[in-house]
Amino acid sequence: MKDKIFYPLAIALAIGMVLISLVEGWSQPKCGPFGGADGPEDYSLIILNGGDLCRMEANFGYELDLRGDVLTITAEEGAAQANVLDNAHFRLGPDLETAYAGHRVRLSFTVKPSPGFGASAFEFNYSTGKPGDTGWTRIDMQSDWTTYTAEIEVPRKLIENEIAYDYLSIRPVVPEKERSLDLREIRFRRLGQW
DSSP: OOHHHHHHHHHHHHHHHHHHHHHHHHHSOOOSOBOSTTSOTTOSEEEEEGGGGGGOBOOTTEEEEEETTEEEEEEETTOOOSSGGGSSEEEEOHHHHHHHTTEEEEEEEEEEEOSSSBOSEEEEEEEOSTTOBOOOEEEEOOSSOEEEEEEEEOOOOSSTTOOOOEEEEEEEOOSSSEEEEEEEEEEEEEEEEO
């Protein structure tokens, strides 16, 4: 092949590959802290679902598997720890941290036990870091997709200008071996100050 043909063809191919990669990258969710940019300005209802479930981070003893719009969280026996960051958790962005500090928030989880070693219950905990957390709340699950709701009081920040991440951990209860749950959606509804 002559240089007049080869080099323009190689450059066109390289540009095409870069453009395809950019388009694919732009269409993927950004898997970092979850913020409320796509929700209402007053943060009254923020929904975490679909591809955004990729934002969950796993720690030792946990396995995450996102297929389509469902995140499977599997935990080994003994994986559950008191500290939120030592479990499977989501980092919430500084905008949500600011909007929820000192407020009552209604959390709604749409979950079900996974096939096989499905959990019969799950636990969640909302942490603001140094100011504290809400403690672990246990909820028994039914066998099919169900939405479970609980209200929490998000701790106030020690310093008004303190900016940090808040964390929400959700984990299956594991009495023995391993257990898993399927998570489809989490809704955050800000109710008012406490």
